[in-house]
Each structure stands twice: as C-alpha cells, then as structure tokens.
Amino acid sequence: MTITRRALLGASAATGIVAAAGLPAHAAPAAGGSALPVVADNGLVALPKGFKINRVSTIGAEDLLADRFGAVIGKTPSNLDGTGAFDVPGGVRLVVNHECRASARIPVPLVEGTVYDDGVPGGMGGNTVVETDSNGRFVQQWVALSGTIRNCAGGETPWGSWLACEEDVTKAGTTVTSSVDGQTYTTKKDHGYVFEVFPDVVAKQVPLPIKAWGRAVWEGAAIDPDLTKAYITEDTGRGLLYRWTAPEGAKIGPRIAEQFGENDGVLQAAQLVRDGVPLVHYGQLTAADVNKPYPVKWLDGGADRQAQNANLRDQYPGATQHPKIEGCWNDANGMWFTLSYTNASQIAQYKASHGIDMLGDSGMIAYYNFADETITIKEYWANGNAEGFHGPDNITVSPWGGVVIAEDGNDPCSLVAFTERLGSNEIARDLGDRGEWAGPAFAKGGSLLFASIQGDCTYAISGPMAKYLNR
Template identity: 40%
Template sequence: MPLSRRSLLTSGAATGAGLVVAGALQPAAALAAPATPAHGGSRTRLFPPLTHTEGDLLALPRGFSATPVAVSGSTEVHDGTGKVVGATPERPDGTLVVAGPRGYRLVQNHEASPGSAAPVPFVEGTVYDRGALGGGCTVIETTRQGARVSEWVGLSGTISNCAGGPTPWGSWLTCEETEAKAGTGGLEKDHGYVFEVFAGAPTDQVPRPIAAWGRAPHEAVVVEPSRQRVYLTEDASKPTGLLYRWTAPAGYKLRAGIADHLGPDDGTLEALAVVGPDGGILPDLAYVTAGQIGRPFATRWVRVPDRHARDTSLRKQFADGAVTHSKKLEGAWGDRRGMYFVASFAFAAGDLPADATPHDGQLWYYEYATSTLTLVAYYPYNPLLHSETLDPETGLGRSLDLAFDGPDGCHVSPYGSLVLSEDGNTANHLLSWSRETGAQAIARNLVVQERTAAGVPVYSEMTGPCFSPDGRVLFGNVQEPGHVFAINGPWRTYLG
C-alpha cells in the first residue's frame, strides 16, 4: 500500500502518498551511503572525451545522452492533486534522487529569494514563511530512463535553498543559505535553517526548521550512519564560514520527522578547529596546499555559544585563532567512514589570510572514527581561468576539459566515486573524481547564460549532481536559466 510520512516515521521507508503522487517507494535505508567506503571506486576507468553537435545543451562523452527533465519558468508544477499552481521554479540546486513507483523521484532545491521571477509556489502543507515567496523544494517524478512524469511542491516559504544532504532513511535535508531575520523585507519568521523534505505529497511534509542545528547561512549537511552526529558547511563572508558538528543527546538517534521530536536546544553544536603541525589551530584551510595531499590533520571541536544567533552570527562568536575558517564551504556528502566536502575557491582579497596561498578549490575528507581531516584533491590558482576576456570555447583550447576550478556540489555515487559540479570562472562541468583517476569531465554546460560587453559567452554553474540509487541515471542541473537533465549511458562500464 502507499506509504505516507506517518508510515515512514515507524517503518523507515521512503514516502509516497496523494492522488497524483501515489505509489509506494522502495525502502531507502541504503540511499545515504554506497555499499563500500567511497575511496575512489577501484574499478573507475577513463571516460572518452566530451563531444557535442550544434544545438546540444551539454557536451558529453561518446555513448552518453541527456534528456531534459524540467525547465525553469516553463514546465508545470502542481499541488499534489493535479492542480497546476505555477511553473518549475528558478535556480535548481542541490538534489536527492530516490526510488519511486514509476522510476525515480527527485527532491530538488531552488536557490531563489523573495522577488524571484519564478518562485516556489505556496501550497498548503508546505509553507514555512508566507512572507518569503521565493525558495524551497519541488519533487520531480521520472521514469527509470529519467523521462519527466510530473512535479509538485515539497517545501515553500524559505530562502536560497542551496545544497543539503540525504538522511539514512531517504528524506532530504535542505539548507537555507541566509541569515535573514523576521521583520526584514516583509519576512514573518527567522531564516537560516535546515528543513527535512520527503519525496511524497505536500500532506507528508514538515515545514518546520530544525533549530537545534543552528541558524546560519548553511550550505550542505551530512548525517553520520550512527544517526547521532550531523555535519554542516557554511558559505559565508566577513568572516568566512565554518564547519559545524551537531551531537545528539546521550542515547538519542535521529529518525524521520526530525523537527517533530527534536527541541531547539537539544544536543550540542560545535565548530571545527584544525590542529597544525606546531600544535596551534590553523586559522584557515587555505594554509593547506597540494604538498599536504593525503596528510591527516588532527581536529578539535569548539562549542558554539549561541546556536540561535540571536544577536551575533555563529561564525562571529569565536575569538581569533579559536576555530578554522574557509571561504566557500559548499557541497558535502558522506559514506560509511566519513564525509567529503569542498572549499570552492579562495583567491581574492578578503577570501583568505594575506599569508595563505590562493587556490581554485579544495576537496576534503573527514574521517569519523579518527576525527582527522585530509586534503584529497587541490586546484591550484590558475590566472588563465580568471580572465574576463577569455572565451572558454576558443581561448582554453586543449585545456577546455582539463582545466577545472570552483568545485561546488558534491555527491558520493553508488559506485563509490564522487561527482562534483563546478561553479567556475569559464567552462563549467560535472566531474567524476576518484583517487585512482583524479578528476574527469563527464559533462560540460553549453547553455549561454549571457554575454559580456566584449561578446564573450558566460556559462552558468552546474549544480545538484545525484545518481539514481541503482546507478542507472545521473541527474544534474544548469542553474541559469534553469535546466534539469537526466544523463544516461554506460555508467557501470566506467565506474562499476
């Protein structure tokens, strides 16, 4: 029989309810982590070069194809009963894919704010703040080939839903990248929270914040398999962001419907402090460069004084040198042993300390058992990629699909390898990454967002890479003007 959120609260299965969105979903306990620790996918092979023909929206390896799933402002969104309430919202971002009755269901963020041209529509049962018509989540149903079936609202009345993360039971945790407070710009409630969203009907949703995890410009979240700890990245400036850890009260384990049963002051919220070679705290992750790839750093965790940021932002509550900051702490995704997260870049004045080294991206791995942090990939600062007059299609030449910058989204695939999405300065890709092969381009955005005064094309970032749980289809987005794609091909040949 169809499973509602209420069934999930006791059974641990994913949700599916409502007239149009009916149908039982497969159990989702295995969705949060691959079967083995994600340390690169030992059978990963090299992909063919990217190719495309005129009119294509993505460049892909030979043997792969992309199917449009949703287009912002164009494809229809309904209320869960079949009534159309608007169009696909703008700026698709972080995404979770779970099994569905017809194939798959995507729970997808929209990094939109009040005043957006294509906001997430208000639908009863999904609204957090009626003063914040902008961001939120939609749920997209597809076939097993990734063909669109329908789309409905999962969460509305939130702001700048960037990334997030899966739970062990198959729901999606969506993060607001904002610190906006009630009373500003017409807002009725405070923002900067994490919300849980289910792949079911609007009546299955819990549009309430998980206040215990803190109020900050959160980017992504990872739940430990133990269900007793949660890690959150923060994308912020002046000062730059922190990595946070929430620890549950003794004997408590997270379960579906987090906001229903977790009090605002439950557990402990802490910020990361990385211990340097001299025993002192590294003030910024930018001090770690390519020469330290593979070296584990010890860490400490420092308690956050006021998790609700009543008067002072979380990252501003610490004395200088007490915790470790980083510019652009973005996507994160966990496996059984630990979590990967990215620092997208740090190269401009104010991005990093004056004596630290600029970079175009870092990929980190935090191991739960040892509490160590290891740099596993590094993108050195490349001035060529920062030229405002460089046409990516012609100026990069042979480097077009070899020179990468700005890793942003992060996803551990069912094969154990990673998929990263770029928010770079020139070409933007989806990348396959493993410890054996490093980074490989598996898709490149060909949709021109705009052109500079010199006529140079500007390409939007790619966002939200996520495989279907069976590894058959990779879903990904071009954020502007807002395209969602299903990418089919022989993934198992190269990753499995």
Template identity: 35%
Template structure:
C-alpha cells in the same frame, strides 16, 4: 552559490578541460562499496549537441525532465528558477523521486508557488520541488515540496530517506520583505511533503547553510557554512537528541558544535595534501539561533575557532565525512590562496586530513577549479560540478586521479560575442546507478543522462 565565484577567470568560454590534483584520490573512496574504477580517463570527447542544450560523450543521451517557466504537473504554478542541490530516492516499483532546491532570493525570477501546509514564509521565494519518475524515466508527477523559504542552495539526504534543504542566508524578519527569520534547515519528505511540512530545524543553527552529511551509524549531522565575508564560515556538527533518526526526529533538538583545529585559525593556510591533525575539538555554539550575533562572530573562547572560505559540498563515505572548500583568496581575506580543497574528517580518530587540492592545469583560463556539488559515481569515482565563469562542466574523477569531462553546458545565456553559461548543480545518480541527474542553474533545467556509466 554566490555570484562572485571565479571572478579571476576571464569569460573566455574556453572549452578545454583541465584539472590538476595533488593528493591521493584513493582516500576519498576508502571503505565505500563503490563499483570498480573506470580505469581510463573518461568516455571520450564531448560531442556538440545540435539542440544546444547539453554536450555529452558519444553513446550517452539526455532527457530534459523539467524547465523553469513550464507548468508544474500538479497545477500549482510554474516551475521555479535557479535549480540547485538535488538528491534521488528510490520510490518503489522502480520509481525514482527527485527533490530539487531552488536558490531564489527575495528578488528571484520565478519563485516557488506557495501551497497551504507547505509554506514557511509567504514572502520567501525559495524552496523545493519534487519529481516522480517511472522505471523508464518518464515524469509522472512534479509538485511543490516546500515553499516560503529563501536561498535554498544545497543540503543532503538522510539515511531514513528524506532531504534536508539548507537556506544560504541570515536575513531576519523585516529584511527584504520577509515576515520570518531565515537561515535554517528544513526536512522534506519526497514521498509526501505534507508529512514533513515547513518546520525550521532551529536547533541545527541559523546561519548561511550550504550542505549536510549524516553519519548513518551515529546519527550525527555535519554542516557546512558558505559565508560570503570575512570571518568566513565554520564546519559544524549537530548531535541530535534522537540519533536513531526517522522523519521528524531532528525536531527534538540537540547540540550544535563548531570544529576547532588546534593552532589553525584558517584552513586555507594548509597547502600540503596529506597534512593531518589529530585531537580535533568540537566547541558548543553559544547561540545557535544567532539572536544578536552571527555564529561565526560569536565568542568561542581564548582559543578561537577555525574558519574557511567557501565551504560547500559535504558527503559521507565509508567511515568519514568529506567537505569541500571551493576556493580561497587572500585578496578577500583568506590566509592563503587555493583553487579548491577536499577535507576528510574521521570521527573515530578525531582526525582531519587535507586529501585533495584542486588547481587549473597550467592555465587559469581553463576550467577545472572551484569544485562545488560532489557525488560518488557508479564507476567508483567522483562526479564534480564546476561553478564559475567560462565554460561549465561536470567532471569525473577516477580513483587514479584521472580527470575527464562528462558534460558541458551548451545553453548560452550571454551573447554570441560574450558567451556565458550557467553552472551545474545537484549531480546525483539513480538508486540503480543507471542514470545521472544534474541541474543547470540558469536557465533552470533538470537533465537525466543515460549511457554506459559502468563501462570498465
């Protein structure tokens, strides 16, 4: 999650919530088993939190599960900084296991403590921590799940109950003090991290990873790349040799391919929702390890390859994979400007469709563009984490296209005269749909939010 996001938005701290959409929200939920749509625009206005942490609608409440700088319950060290991507897994007997990324760089604040058997590169400050909650939401345990990685931004859950954590960097051994190459995906077992260890899934590529989504039927893993400079990132798929899945199956290798949209070198050039492209091509990546050249700069033949700026969130819904482009700016090298897109790829039809275009509602001072982490909500809609300057929200989006604020970060990390709030990340729901978990990136805080989520 780059520090350059939404630089065009003034640090005004505007509290109004406004998102404009074009496109059909119903496409995002086709074929899903989501609950009935909320049917109205939200749960009411946000109520200022007297403790200055998290503003929520009336009837909702939060619990702080973990804060950076506190002691891990395992005794392994302090809770690391920069809370980012996260997922919730059923732990049996009503328990929930959370796996949480820490996007620490070489010069990060509080790094993930190194633990024997769980550390990839002792000079890496990133990694994951895992929390275990009882059926009442009480924290039973908190421990290191993987250490020695770098810039762990997002990732995604697998159908077999593990977490794939993604390094958003291409730094090599010898750069910034690292002793090993970085830019990989690692598998984390939330129940027993020592079963998964700290093994890079090298066949899945070495690049600035952001997020993944797994086709549960075919076992194909889709990957987004959040490259910071032009040429921007690619959208990938990984065809595993063992598509049946299971812990460790991805280590057997497979083929990494990049998406080519015929005649479209840059996705930002497509501005009209509903625009659809058939016969999408997948091209083998010449050198997945990027030994000499970053993948996005490699030779994909005369037809080239399709790029997009700020490829971020990625998730599987129904029979399709969805991925997010947070924004595009022509001043930074994109073909055109936009405030956020969601694309849908249907593997069975080899079809790519622009489903949603985000944009500020009449005033660029308002929040509501630059969508990032996204998850399906028990209400049947989406939850969207906002990432940028100014006021930071978690938004709900109904199937009807109504947008409403669910939470607002109240932790001012600026000054009274120039307030600033950290972004939200890692939004996820408990297996029973009764609790929303979400991270505040800085100061690193993990919240559990309960309330009438299914109210219709």
C-alpha cells in the same frame, strides 16, 4: 603548447566535434577514449563516448502542481540547486532546492501544508518534488516546501528524506520587494535553518526548521551512519564546518524538527590542526597536504545558537574558516565536502588580520573520517591547473566510491568525476555558458545521474559511469 580541455572543447563546440589532441593528465579517464566527443541537447552539452542525456524539466516550462495529481498552480520554478534522488516503484522522485530570493524569476509558490513563512514575497525559495519514469523522463512535479529563502544545497538522510539548507539569515520583520509583482512584503519568521523534505505528497511534509542545529548561512548537511551526529557546512565569509551531536541515548530519525528542541544536543565547530598548529583558514593548505590526514578538534560555543545577537560563526573563536565551504555528502565511513576557492581578496584579508600567508587555489575536495576525526584533502585544484577546473560546489558520492562535483566557476562549467585513482575528469560540460552546475545525485543503482544547470534545466545522464568513478 598543451591544449587544455577548455580550449579544445571551446574551439570545437560550434561544429559539435571534439578531436583527441594533446590532452593534459586527467582530461580523459584512464580507461581511454577521446575527451567528451558527444554533443547533445542542441549543442548545449558535451559528454564522453557512450553517454546520453535528456532534459527532465526546464525552468518555466512544465506544469507545477499544488500536490501530487493536484491543481496546476504555475510552472517549473527557477534557481535550481541541491537535489536528492530517491527510487520509487516505476521511477525516481527528485527533491529539488530552489535558491530563490526576492529577485527570483519564478519563485516557489506558497502551498498550504508546505509553508514555513507566509510573509515572504511570492513564496521565494523552497523545494519541489519532480517525479520521473525509470528512464528519467518527466512525469509530474509538485511543491513540497515553501516560504523559505535561498534553498541552496543539503543532503540525503539514511531513511530517504532530503535536508534543504537556507543560505540566508534574513530575520523576522525584514521588508523585501518582490521582482515578480513589485510589492513589498515583511518576513514573519527568522531564516537560516535546515529543513527536512520528503519525496512524498504534501500531507507527509514537515515545514518546520531544525532549530537544534542552529541558524546560519547553511549550504550542505549530512547525518553519520550511527544516527547520532549531523554535519553542516556554512557558505559565507569566515564560514565554518559544524557538528551537532544528539543528546545522550537519542538517535536522529524522520521528522527531525519535531524530535529535538532548539537547545537540544551539542553544536560544535571544527578546528583543523596541522603539525600541532591550528589553522586559521583552510586556504593555508596546499598541494603538499594532499592525502595527509590532519586531526580535527571540535570546539564548543554557540551559546546564542539561534544567532539573535551574534552570527553563529563568531561564537566559535579559533575554528578554521573559509569563505565557501560548499556541498557535502557522506558515505559509510566519512563525509566528502568541497572548499570552493581561496582568492586574492582572501589572501590579502588574512595576511592583514592574522599575519598568515596563503598561495590561493581554485578549490579543494576534502574528506572527513568519522572514526578518526581527521580531514584529508583528496584533490587540490591549483590556480591555473592544466584541466581548468575551478570552484567545486555541490558534491555527491557514486555507488562506485568516487564522487561527482558540480563546478561553479568561470564559464564554461562542468560536472567533474573524481577518484583517487583517476583524479578529476569531466563527465559533462555546458557548452552554452549557462552558469553553474548544481545538484548532482544518483538513482537506480547509479544508472541515472541527475544534475541541473542552475538557470536553465535539470538533466538525467546515463552511460558507463563506473569507468570514471570506480576507485
């Protein structure tokens, strides 16, 4: 029988040896070489030949500062997620999301100048800035945003800041009990917003929500190159893809939350149209739709943009839905985004509610073209695909045009490189069953790829990336 990359690596992890054998298509790059023969970090990670990896930081290990060169106030917070990587003289600064709720083991502490809502227990979610040297070695870290909830993914802006998305719509006045101190707290502000975070000191931060973009269960965000539009993904049942257009004559720039009022601009949701028929669910797409661009109709709605009386997604009837529209990242011409899966529950639900049939899938990688206003499925992971890939989540664009996807499926999870020429190939695999990968981001012209295992640590990976990611 065919030996899949998961079976092969699982059998060999104990010895740290991976032999070439019967690999399915896409299990190794066309440039050749065995599949992930390098085992590193005390047997916890497998990598391709020529790759190296080092831990940048580990949850609960390194000192966390109140500001750059400030006082020690804790240790590396938990629930690592979306990450931006920004080159600075002598090194890199990562802006790291912490997807912390009240149950978080190590929440982001409240730090004056970074606080959105001081009513959340122990700080809960937020962002840290992790400074490394030019080789990706830890130097120091400090708090950049606090008092938020479930900072999931986001995206980099053209001017070098990070968009941190709250994947939570807790309202002001909600009582929550912290697992850290057992105390009950009451939130003071609504949550469910996008925040802009700078890879800089506390004095440069703007802990204000971008209310113009609306309030929802946000996942990823991207700004188009002409600085007039933002795209935001929603990770929840019946989630939508949104587009916000700035007021006529305005450009999106630094300190977005201070630039626009809560009702400024136009917020729309995407309806995907295939062969003249609007799709109810992205799961109606199949492998037969790969590389076929389909037009998007942008629907108006969102009269209650701050979702005080109705969920934002319910205000756009006819928009195409999905339970997990995940990470997004733009290039010069469009935006890549992931659709995590369509499972049996979704199939049954939409058969009953809308009379539509879906095959089910293990995830899709999609591309929205800014100029043509089309969505094209670039990669389709069928259920039971030979490579075993499942649950594409965070995504980033490489300097060579290909993308790297963080897998959030059944353990073991991988970092997956995708190009249209090579398909999907592993470039790192967790051998410790530590859960999902998160926050892939390139720095130093692509010589460093940063990514995290959500429940453990952040890594810096180097090696012949172009072999896997060159279009």
